[in-house]
Amino acid sequence: MRELWELLVAFFIPGVVGYGGGPASIPLIEHEVVKKYEFMSTNEFGEVLALANSLPGPIATKMAGYIGFEVAGTLGSIVALSATIVPSLAAMLALLGLLNKYKDSPKVKRISAYVRPTIAVLMGVLTFQFFDSSVVTAGWIQTILLVVVSLLLLEKFKVHPAFVVAGSLVYGAIFLS
Amino acid sequence: MNWTLQKDIFVSFFRSSMLGYGGGPSTIPLVYKEVVDTYGWMTEEEFSDTLALTNTLPGPMLTKMAGYIGYRVGGVLGMLCALISVVLPTVLIMIFLIGFLIRFRDSSIVQGMTAAITPVVGVLLLQLTYSFAKKSKHDLGWVYALLLIIVSAVLYILFGVHPALIIVALILFALVKKSPKKEGDQA
Numbered sequence: 001m002r003e004l005w006e007l008l009v010a011f012f013i014p015g016v017v018g019y020g021g022g023p024a025s026i027p028l029i030e031h032e033v034v035k036k037y038e039f040m041s042t043n044e045f046g047e048v049l050a051l052a053n054s055l056p057g058p059i060a061t062k063m064a065g066y067i068g069f070e071v072a073g074t075l076g077s078i079v080a081l082s083a084t085i086v087p088s089l090a091a092m093l094a095l096l097g098l099l100n101k102y103k104d105s106p107k108v109k110r111i112s113a114y115v116r117p118t119i120a121v122l123m124g125v126l127t128f129q130f131f132d133s134s135v136v137t138a139g140w141i142q143t144i145l146l147v148v149v150s151l152l153l154l155e156k157f158k159v160h161p162a163f164v165v166a167g168s169l170v171y172g173a174i175f176l177s
Numbered sequence: 178m179n180w181t182l183q184k185d186i187f188v189s190f191f192r193s194s195m196l197g198y199g200g201g202p203s204t205i206p207l208v209y210k211e212v213v214d215t216y217g218w219m220t221e222e223e224f225s226d227t228l229a230l231t232n233t234l235p236g237p238m239l240t241k242m243a244g245y246i247g248y249r250v251g252g253v254l255g256m257l258c259a260l261i262s263v264v265l266p267t268v269l270i271m272i273f274l275i276g277f278l279i280r281f282r283d284s285s286i287v288q289g290m291t292a293a294i295t296p297v298v299g300v301l302l303l304q305l306t307y308s309f310a311k312k313s314k315h316d317l318g319w320v321y322a323l324l325l326i327i328v329s330a331v332l333y334i335l336f337g338v339h340p341a342l343i344i345v346a347l348i349l350f351a352l353v354k355k356s357p358k359k360e361g362d363q364a
Contacts, residue, residue, distance in 0.1 A: 013341045015235065015236040015237070016235055016236065016341075017235055017340075017341045017344040017345060017348075018235050018236055018237075019235045019344070019348075020309075021237060021238040022237040022238065022239070023305055024309075025236070025237065026302075026305070027340070028340055028341070031339075031340055043291060043295055046291075046294060046295050046298040047275065047278065047291055047294060048271075048275065049298050049301075049302075050294045050297065050298045050301075051271060051274060051275060052271065053298075053301055055267055055270055055271060055274075056194060056195050056196060056197055056198050056267060057194040057195065057197060057204070057239075057263065057264075057266070057267035058194070058197075058204065058237050058238075058239040058240060058263065058264070058267070059237075060236075060237040061237060061239075061240060061263070061264045061267070061268065062267050062268055062271050065264065065267075065268030065271060065272070066268065066271040066272055066275060069268075069272050070275075077268065077272075081264060081268070084236070084237060084240070085236075085237070085240045085244070085260065085264070087236065088234045088235055088236030088237070088240075088241050089236075089240060089241050089244040089245070089260075091234055092230060092231065092234055092241055092244070092245055093244070093245065093248060096230075099230050099233055099234070100226075100230070102233065103226075103229045103230055103232075103233050104229070107351060107352050107354075108233050108351075108352070109233075110316075110351050111233075111347075111348050111351045111352070112232065113313070113316035113317055113351075114317075114325070114347045114348070114350060114351040115344050115347050115348065115351075116309055116312055116313045116316065117309075117310070117313040117317070117322050117325035117326045117329060118325065118326075118329040118333075118340065118343050118344055118347060119309050120306055120309035120310040120313055120326060121326055121329045121330045121333060121334075122329075122333065122340055123302055123305050123306040123309055124306045124310075124330075125333065125334065126302055127299050127302040127303045127306050130295055130296065130298050130299030130302060131296060131299045133295055134292070134295040134296040134299060137291075137292045137295060138292040138293070138295070138296070142292070142293075142296075143296045146293060146296040146297060147296050147297075147299065147300055150296070150297045150300045151300050151303075154300065154301075154304065155304075160198070161198070161301060162198065164297060165294065165297060168293045168294055168296075168297040169290045169293065169294060171293050172289040172290040172291070172292055172293025172294065173286045173287075173289050173290050173293075174289070175289070175293075176288075176289035176290075176292045176293050177284075177285040177286045177288065177289030177290075
């Protein structure tokens with residue numbers, strides 16, 4: 001029971017304050033799942049995130065569905081998914097009239113703009129954690145190599161992230177095992 | 178009961194979700210194609226109104242879009258069809274693939290794969306960080322963007338304030354602060 005309640009809270013908060021769609025909620029989910037409730041380590045969260053990123057479809061629901069399942073089975077998966085989906089959808093259906101009236105209001109429009117710098121900070125902190133954790137596991141040289149090569153592939157050669165993730169898995173299986 | 182309609186709702190959102198890489202926001206053009214071009218459930222204007230609506234609310238975009246459009250087109254059942262087709266297939270693939278990885282967690286090959294994926298995830302997050310920071314500068318100008326970045330970094334990193342509290346404070350600030358006419362025009 002306690003786990004289901006924790007899952008509900010862990011996914012309700014990112015669903016309710018995560019302005020800017022699913023990707024914006026990634027660091028918020030990490031805060032609850034890794035730091036607060038310690039359902040998994042940063043590295044495990046990274047595996048989940050990498051896979052969620054490589055598969056099609058919305059990211060937040062893939063993460064909620066999987067993490068819920070790992071923590072508390074099928075019921076956990078349903079609880080985490082509902083906490084992610086229901087609040088904002090219910091608000092949209094219930095407040096339709098009100099929202100229609102205010103959707104062009106500059107005050108409502110600027111919410112996303114005001115929240116975005118904070119999301120950037122949370123995302124930056126999370127980025128640092130992954131590099132830090134990588135240095136501990138794989139060492140400086142491998143980390144720098146993997147960072148530089150994947151950055152080049154993604155930014156300069158515009159390789160699809162799914163291929164970069166797949167490539168790094170193959171590299172790891174051969175050279176880091 | 179109009180089963181063909183429910184099937185169409187399911188198929189259209191299934192296609193958008195399975196062909197959309199990079200999370201909800203990148204799926205929106207695919208949903209547009211299905212809803213406006215293929216099935217004609219909404220006009221272009223209605224669709225952009227719906228998109229504006231989903232943007233006024235937090236949380237993942239695609240589930241809000243799917244739930245709302247499904248509800249409008251096919252009632253409660255339509256909403257469930259759209260939601261299930263958007264969420265369930267990809268969640269099942271996740272559970273299946275990670276379950277497979279975890280079964281071999283002790284093997285050195287899987288450990289090597291995990292070690293190599295960590296910095297790559299870091300790079301993917303770095304790209305997201307950069308795009309959020311760049312968009313902030315575009316929306317607010319670099320003085321305000323930098324100010325908000327520094328304030329939230331100090332609150333979050335030094336004082337350990339829960340991120341949700343910072344965001345709620347910003348939402349209230351955005352709603353309460355008087356908006357000069359000029360700012361409304363720029364938006």
